[in-house]
Structure formats: C-alpha cells, structure tokens
Amino acid sequence: MTPSQTNPLAVVCELTHRCPLHCVYCSNPQELAARATELSTETWISVFRQAADLGVLQADLTGGEPLARTDIVELVRAARTAGLYVNLITSGLPLDEAKLDLLISAGLDHFQLSFQSSNEQIAEEISGTKTHAQKLRILDWLKSRRIAVTLNFVLHRRNLHQMDEMLAIAESSSATRIEFANVQYYGWAFANRELLLPTRTQLDEFLAKVKSAEERLRGEIRIEYVVPDYYAKYPKPCMGGWGRKVMLIAPSGDALPCHAASVIAGLQFENVKEKHLREIWESSGAFQKFRGESWMQEPCKSCGRREQDFGGCRCQALLLAGDAAATDPVCSLSPRRHSVDAILSTISSSRSLAWQYRPNPS
Amino acid sequence: MAAAGRVSAAERIVMAIDTNSKPQLAPGCRLGENNNQRVLLMPERALRLNGPSLEIVSRCDGKRTVAQIVADLQKLYSKAEPHKVESDIIGYLALLQKERALDFKA
Numbered sequence: 457m458t459p460s461q462t463n464p465l466a467v468v469c470e471l472t473h474r475c476p477l478h479c480v481y482c483s484n485p486q487e488l489a490a491r492a493t494e495l496s497t498e499t500w501i502s503v504f505r506q507a508a509d510l511g512v513l514q515a516d517l518t519g520g521e522p523l524a525r526t527d528i529v530e531l532v533r534a535a536r537t538a539g540l541y542v543n544l545i546t547s548g549l550p551l552d553e554a555k556l557d558l559l560i561s562a563g564l565d566h567f568q569l570s571f572q573s574s575n576e577q578i579a580e581e582i583s584g585t586k587t588h589a590q591k592l593r594i595l596d597w598l599k600s601r602r603i604a605v606t607l608n609f610v611l612h613r614r615n616l617h618q619m620d621e622m623l624a625i626a627e628s629s630s631a632t633r634i635e636f637a638n639v640q641y642y643g644w645a646f647a648n649r650e651l652l653l654p655t656r657t658q659l660d661e662f663l664a665k666v667k668s669a670e671e672r673l674r675g676e677i678r679i680e681y682v683v684p685d686y687y688a689k690y691p692k693p694c695m696g697g698w699g700r701k702v703m704l705i706a707p708s709g710d711a712l713p714c715h716a717a718s719v720i721a722g723l724q725f726e727n728v729k730e731k732h733l734r735e736i737w738e739s740s741g742a743f744q745k746f747r748g749e750s751w752m753q754e755p756c757k758s759c760g761r762r763e764q765d766f767g768g769c770r771c772q773a774l775l776l777a778g779d780a781a782a783t784d785p786v787c788s789l790s791p792r793r794h795s796v797d798a799i800l801s802t803i804s805s806s807r808s809l810a811w812q813y814r815p816n817p818s
Numbered sequence: 819m820a821a822a823g824r825v826s827a828a829e830r831i832v833m834a835i836d837t838n839s840k841p842q843l844a845p846g847c848r849l850g851e852n853n854n855q856r857v858l859l860m861p862e863r864a865l866r867l868n869g870p871s872l873e874i875v876s877r878c879d880g881k882r883t884v885a886q887i888v889a890d891l892q893k894l895y896s897k898a899e900p901h902k903v904e905s906d907i908i909g910y911l912a913l914l915q916k917e918r919a920l921d922f923k924a
Contacts, residue, residue, distance in 0.1 A: 465864070511853055513864045541850065541859040566846045566861040604846020604861045632844055632918045633861050675834065678918035 463511030464737060467540075468518060468704040468715075469500065471531065475521040476549045478584035478813040479572065481610060481645035481652060483715045484520065488817035489707040497527045499729060503705060504531075504538040506733040512703075518545040520707070529558045536563025543568055545608070548594045549587055556597055566604040568635075569594060574621035578614055584813045595629040606633040611662070612652040613803075619665045626677060636666055636681040642716040642771055647812045653803050659687055686796050690761060691768025691784035698746035698770060703737060711736045713743055716771040720780045746770050751781050755789045835884060835908050835915065839922035842880030847919045849875065860919050870895070874910055880923055884911065 473488040495503075504515060515535045522528055523546055535542045543566045544559065559567075569591060573579040576588040598605050607629065609615075609622045619636075626634050639645045639652050654662075663683070670679045685692050695702050695714045704712045710725040711733070717723060723742040726735075737743060745751065749762060756767040767773075768784020776785040777792050785792040847860040849867070856872050858865040867875055873894065877887045888907050892900045914920045 466862075508852075513850065513852055513857065513859060514862065516862075539850070539852070541848075541864070543862060565848070565859070568861070602845045604844070606861055630845075632846070675915045675918070675922075678916070 464703045465512065465701045466514040466516060467503070467507045467512050468516045468702060469503070470518055470520065470704065470706050471500070471522045471525045472520040472707050473817050474524040475519055475547070475816060476524070476585055477521070477547050477587060478815065479644070480582055480648045480811045480813060481612065481639045482814040483643055484814065485643055485716070485718050486647070488815070490818045494707045495709045495728070497530060499709065500531055501534040503728050503733065504535045504540060508539040510734050510737060513541055514543060515540040516543045516545055521547055521549065523549065523551055529562050532559055532564050533562035541565050546570070547587060548591050551594060553597050556594070556601070560601055560603055564603060566606065567598060568606040568608055570608045570610065571622065571625070572610060573615045574618040574625060582614065595625070599630045604633070605629065605631040606635060607631045608635040608637060610637050610639060612639045613654045613658065614652070616654050616658045616662050619662060623669055631677060633678045633680070636679065638682050638684040640682070640685065642719070642775065644812065644814045646775060651809055651811065653686065653800070654684060655803055656687065659683065685786045686800060688786055689788045691765050691787045693765045694769035697766040699743035700747070703733070711740065714771065717742065719771055720774055746781070753781055753783065756783045759789065835911050836922065837884040837888070839924060840880050840883050841878040841911060841920045841922050843878055844919055844921050858919060860917065870906065871910060874907055878920060884908070
C-alpha cells in the first residue's frame with residue numbers, strides 16, 4: 457500500500473446477476489453469474505462488517521436486481537447494523553408496498569430507482585420488459601415515506617429528447633436527487649454502441665437543459681450528470697482512481713476495482729470467501745495493478761492532469777486501444793484519440809441494427 | 819473572470835437562506851461516525867464534520883431558526899467576530915442546501 461493510500465469509502469455489492477430486465481446497456485459483464493454461484497446471506501453479512509471495520513461508509517446494494525434476492529430485507533438490516541449507509545439501486549421489480557415498508561424499517565437509507573425512459577414504449581424497447589408503470593407506482597408509495605429517493609435516468613440516443621418529461625416525473629415525486637447517467641460503453645453497452653451513442657447536437661441540447669434545471673431546482677433536487685466520455689476533451693476519473701475509493705464485490709465474491717475489470721486479461725481477483733476485505737484492499741494484485749502512477753505511459757506519465765483523472769479508465773483503454781495501461785483514448789492528448797473520433801463520425805440515425813439484449817442467468 | 823463569476827454565484831446562494839426558516843436534515847441524511855470522525859451521511863456521499871460544522875449540523879433539528887443557530891454559535895465562539903460567525907454559518911448552510919442535505923421549514 458502506498459503512503460497516500462487510504463480506506464475505500466464505498467463497497468458496491470452486486471448481490472446477484474439475476475434481473476427481470478434485459479437492458480441493452482447493462483453494466484454487468486457479458487458472462488453472467490448463475491444463481492448457484494452467489495454468496496450466501498452469512499457471507500454478505502460478514503462482508504458488511506469487514507467493510508465497516510475497514511472504514512467504508514457506504515454500501516451500494518445492486519445487481520442484477522438486488523430485490524431478486526429473497527434475503528434482501530435481512531441484508532439491508534445487516535448492512536445498517538454494521539454501521540454502513542445503505543443505498544438500494546433497483547429497477548423496482550419485484551416490489552410491493554409491504555416489502556417497501558420492511559426495507560425501510562430494516563434501515564434502508566436511500567432508494568435509487570432506475571428509469572429507462574419517460575414512457576412505457578421506449579422503456580420496453582430498452583429493457584425488453586414492461587416495467588414503467590410499476591416504477592410510477594413506486595414513486596407514489598415513496599411519497600408518504602421518509603427515505604431519500606434518487607431517480608436514475610440512463611441516457612442515450614433513443615431517449616435524450618425526453619429530458620423535459622423525465623424532469624416532470626422527478627418533480628412530481630419525492631426525489632431529492634436525479635442522476636442523468638449517459639451510457640458508458642462497456643459490456644452490453646459496448647455491444648450496442650452504434651445504436652446508443654448520441655449525436656453531438658443531442659448532447660449539446662442535454663447540457664443546456666441540465667444546467668437550466670440545476671439552477672431552477674437548487675435546494676429542491678440535486679442533479680448529478682455524467683456525459684458520454686467519447687465526447688469529452690479529457691477522460692473521467694474512473695471510479696475516483698483505480699483502487700482509491702471503491703471496492704466492488706461480484707455475486708461470486710470476487711473483489712474487483714470496478715464493474716468492468718474482468719475484461720482485463722491477467723488480473724487475478726481475490727474472493728471474499730477466502731480473504732479478509734482489508735487484506736484484499738491492501739495487497740491484492742488486481743487492486744495494486746493500476747494504483748498510483750508507476751504503471752502510466754506517456755502522455756499520462758508527465759501530464760499535469762494525472763492526479764485529477766488518473767489516466768482515465770483502464771477498461772476503456774483496453775477496449776479501444778487494446779492496452780489496459782494506455783492513456784484512455786477518449787483523452788484529446790491520447791495518440792489514439794482519432795479512433796474515437798472515427799467512431800463518432802459514423803453515428804447516423806439508421807436503425808437497421810438489432811439490439812443485443814442482456815439475458816437472465818440461470 | 820472565473821473568480822468574479824464564483825463570487826456572484828455564492829452571493830446568490832447566500833441570499834436564498836431565510837434566517838427565519840428552521841433547517842432540518844433532509845430524508846436520508848444523518849450523522850454517522852467512522853474511525854472517531856463524525857460524518858454527515860447522505861445519498862452516495864459523506865461530509866466530514868469538524869468543530870464548527872458539527873456544531874451547526876447538530877442544531878439543524880427543525881426547531882431552531884437559522885437566526886437562533888447563529889445567536890447560539892456567536893455565544894459559543896464569543897472570541898470570534900460575530901459578523902464573521904454569521905456569514906460562515908450562512909455559507910455552510912447554503913452549501914448543505916446545494917447538496918440537498920437540508921429542508922428549510924417556514
């Protein structure tokens with residue numbers, strides 16, 4: 457561990473890869489974990505305690521669909537009892553009012569509901585499931601309950617024009633926070649990239665709208681947004697830097713520095729069934745691999761921004777440059793930036809391609 | 819130019835705090851502790867609370883007005899310039915308002 461290394465602030469818990477939705481941009485890996493390989497209730501409870509001991513403040517319970525775990529109420533209670541702030545990141549399926557009350561009384565702090573669109577038609581096209589009406593029902597239930605609510609709108613070419621309708625849904629709910637998350641291109645989204653990438657015009661309209669909404673809703677709804685980084689001048693500080701702030705536990709118990717890290721060949725992931733979280737965080741090879749700066753190549757190595765963006769995203773460097781240690785090719789300083797510009801120049805409104813939907817694992 | 823822009827934005831926010839309102843923590847925002855460090859926990863983030871910030875947040879109970887919190891802390895920090903204490907508190911409440919960590923009851 458380097459001297460500047462501190463404890464992780466959040467542990468992302470992928471409780472399962474099972475999900476009733478089949479979103480074309482799912483951040484899960486293309487090789488999904490089967491139910492039989494999922495961690496037991498007891499192991500997750502132990503993970504929460506170890507995380508709190510390590511100084512972690514926040515647990516993100518996610519998936520797949522975390523509500524697909526029949527022990528979800530018990531897991532929420534255990535995470536809260538361990539001393540963590542408990543975020544549930546969900547599509548809202550399967551859920552009824554009684555279950556919602558159980559989750560809240562078990563100590564759930566924050567309910568983050570994902571939206572695929574502002575209407576049923578596009579939501580169904582994107583998720584391969586009819587779920588939009590259920591999400592609106594949940595927003596009604598949440599109004600009379602005291603809990604933080606975030607609406608997470610995942611944005612791309614097929615729904616960026618719906619910003620006004622999305623804001624209207626948020627403003628008529630009890631949400632105190634909106635995430636406008638433009639799709640990032642890994643896993644399933646990478647496979648569907650040609651259909652998902654927005655145009656520059658769409659992106660400019662989005663930015664103008666999000667800025668005026670931020671101003672108008674200040675003090676009522678906090679808006680956070682992520683731009684599609686193919687359009688960015690500099691890369692995003694992916695995960696706040698490799699192995700710096702976040703630890704992700706996959707359904708099998710493998711501990712990863714980020715959602716997509718399994719695409720990088722040669723990384724060996726330790727498993728929480730065999731090792732303590734602290735040991736994994738401090739000395740696992742996968743977490744050490746791109747920590748600090750010693751792995752960097754030029755132009756990152758001598759760049760003044762290297763402590764701001766940490767060289768961007770390692771998985772994106774692998775996907776676009778074929779080298780996980782390269783400068784993230786979305787960076788305007790990268791010698792490979794032209795390959796990203798070439799991808800952007802091929803965007804058209806053609807819809808002749810077919811979506812590749814994420815399946816549900818066994 | 820950039821610095822001037824920041825100042826005017828900050829002033830706009832400060833103007834928005836009503837000293838007769840009663841601030842309280844918004845849903846999903848609560849005090850926590852980790853490694854002997856008090857923190858304000860909120861959706862997907864946490865703020866470290868030290869000295870004055872902890873004194874302010876622990877008084878945001880929906881019962882005290884902003885003016886009462888200011889008077890309270892002017893007593894507590896009696897060696898500090900009262901006007902400075904007030905502007906520091908208003909500035910911090912404005913930050914928490916922007917983070918959406920507070921509800922201001924009329």
